[in-house]
Amino acid sequence: WILPLSLLCGLGLATLYWHWRKLAYAMPQRLKKALQRREFTPYYQPIVDAAKQQVVGYEVLIRWREKGRKWVSPSEFIDAAEDSQLIIPITEQLMEQVLQDLPLLPPKTWVSINISAIHVEGVFLETLLARLHWPQPERICFELTERKPIQDFKQALLHLSALMARGYDFKLDDFGTGYGGFAYLQRLNIQQIKIDKMFVDHLTEEGSQTLLHGIISFGHQTTMQMIAEGVESPEQVRLLGELGVHLIQGYVFARPMPINELLKWQLPNSTNVAHPRSSVTRG
Ligand code: C2E
Ligand code: MG
Ligand code: MG
Ligand code: MG
Numbered sequence: 001w002i003l004p005l006s007l008l009c010g011l012g013l014a015t016l017y018w019h020w021r022k023l024a025y026a027m028p029q030r031l032k033k034a035l036q037r038r039e040f041t042p043y044y045q046p047i048v049d050a051a052k053q054q055v056v057g058y059e060v061l062i063r064w065r066e067k068g069r070k071w072v073s074p075s076e077f078i079d080a081a082e083d084s085q086l087i088i089p090i091t092e093q094l095m096e097q098v099l100q101d102l103p104l105l106p107p108k109t110w111v112s113i114n115i116s117a118i119h120v121e122g123v124f125l126e127t128l129l130a131r132l133h134w135p136q137p138e139r140i141c142f143e144l145t146e147r148k149p150i151q152d153f154k155q156a157l158l159h160l161s162a163l164m165a166r167g168y169d170f171k172l173d174d175f176g177t178g179y180g181g182f183a184y185l186q187r188l189n190i191q192q193i194k195i196d197k198m199f200v201d202h203l204t205e206e207g208s209q210t211l212l213h214g215i216i217s218f219g220h221q222t223t224m225q226m227i228a229e230g231v232e233s234p235e236q237v238r239l240l241g242e243l244g245v246h247l248i249q250g251y252v253f254a255r256p257m258p259i260n261e262l263l264k265w266q267l268p269n270s271t272n273v274a275h276p277r278s279s280v281t282r283g
Pocket of ligand 4: 197
């Protein structure tokens with residue numbers, strides 16, 4: 001009888017260990033550990049005014065190197081961070097670092113921070129800016145995506161308007177990929193859009209440009225500031241320029257970089273693309 005008993009004990013222990021591992025390695029647990037160890041780092045991707053051939057700002061993209069593991073991509077943890085509300089302290093930690101890096105960046109440039117719907121539904125963003133003593137509203141803007149829908153538009157509008165009145169800017173990220181893009185712009189009074197890579201990809205595909213043309217002419221008619229993201233080739237830069245979109249972000253100019261690399265990076269002047277006219281450069 002000893003054999004079955006020890007087998008049973010072994011099985012019990014294995015199950016316990018399995019449950020413990022599952023709990024310890026669940027994403028919210030890992031994110032909490034990462035916060036304690038300060039494992040999150042901001043990477044910066046330049047946003048270029050292709051007509052003027054100058055950098056106007058930088059999108060801040062979070063990077064996470066987990067202890068004992070490899071890099072974990074945002075697509076693997078942002079959703080869990082939002083669901084667990086850990087995105088609030090995570091964004092704070094990220095912005096603390098961005099604040100330290102800000103004096104190192106060229107004086108007239110701005111940084112663009114990705115935020116989640118919960119940031120603006122509550123007073124999180126206001127509290128955060130106050131706690132960080134964020135110095136200049138004109139040197140920061142926020143990218144709101146419609147990936148997670150806003151539940152309480154009334155509250156969001158209240159908070160957004162208050163921040164906008166104090167000079168903070170908001171952009172609608174990944175424009176055209178969600179369901180509520182136009183509603184967001186109208187109801188939240190957002191004046192800037194980021195045209196998603198999906199549409200930029202269509203640029204060079206014969207016959208698939210209709211949607212992009214529609215978006216851009218909507219943008220012009222409503223005097224939106226437009227940034228094209230995920231731009232990978234000089235040909236795309238040229239075509240976007242012809243359509244009147246000059247603010248470009250993508251591998252064609254630079255990949256997201258840590259601050260030390262960014263400080264050594266220079267805008268290549270080899271992208272010889274003709275531009276009809278320039279655009280606003282305010283973030
Ligand atoms: P996003 O805000 O739309 O950011 C653009 C994504 O496209 C980034 O991916 C960037 O690395 C990538 N990208 C930029 N240029 C090119 C290009 O030319 N070609 C290609 N193929 N990709 C390009 P990343 O860094 O993996 O971030 C993915 C998403 O995760 C972001 O999409 C954003 O929604 C979210 N995210 C990133 N950082 C943060 C953050 O700090 N807070 C929050 N809430 N979300 C974040
Ligand atoms: Mg973004
Ligand atoms: Mg985007
Ligand atoms: Mg995108």
